[in-house]
Structures are given as structure tokens and as C-alpha cells.
Amino acid sequence: MNEIRFWYSTTERTLHILHIKSQIKKKITSPKKIQKFLDVYGLSLQDCVGVFEAWDKLRLFSRHRFFGWRAM
Numbered sequence: 001m002n003e004i005r006f007w008y009s010t011t012e013r014t015l016h017i018l019h020i021k022s023q024i025k026k027k028i029t030s031p032k033k034i035q036k037f038l039d040v041y042g043l044s045l046q047d048c049v050g051v052f053e054a055w056d057k058l059r060l061f062s063r064h065r066f067f068g069w070r071a072m
Contacts, residue, residue, distance in 0.1 A: 002056040008034075008048040015048070019061040026060060 005018045015028040015037060028034050038048060040057050056062070 002061050003053065004056045004061070005051055005053050006037075006048070007051045008045060010049065017060060019056070020053075022061070024061065 003020045015034045017026045
């Protein structure tokens with residue numbers, strides 16, 4: 001699995017996800033997709049204001065993705 005960093009921007013209402021190794025950044029703006037992402041990591045939107053580092057459980061940066069997510 002790959003390591004990622006993620007945080008929620010309240011001003012943009014966007015979840016930012018950074019792949020540490022390649023420095024590729026993805027943004028999620030859909031509230032439903034943000035909630036699914038946070039459910040997988042067991043966080044709430046209020047918890048996600050700071051920067052978190054974790055494994056890419058949803059495989060957003062691999063060839064085999066969950067939820068049919070592509071580059072956002």
C-alpha cells in the first residue's frame with residue numbers, strides 16, 4: 001500500500017489527498033465521496049481539519065481502485 005496525507009479545507013469545502021511518494025495531489029469535492037472516504041478512516045469532517053498521514057486504503061493512487069473512483 002502507498003502512504004498518503006490528507007486534510008479538509010473548510011474554505012474550499014474540498015478534501016485534499018497527497019500521495020507522498022509521487023507528490024500527486026487529488027481533490028474530492030463531492031460530499032458523498034468525502035463521507036465515504038472519512039468512513040473508511042473512521043474520521044469525521046471536524047477531525048479532518050489537520051493533516052493526517054495514513055495508508056491508501058481506497059487505493060486512490062493504484063491501478064485497482066475502490067468505488068470506481070478515478071482522478072478527481
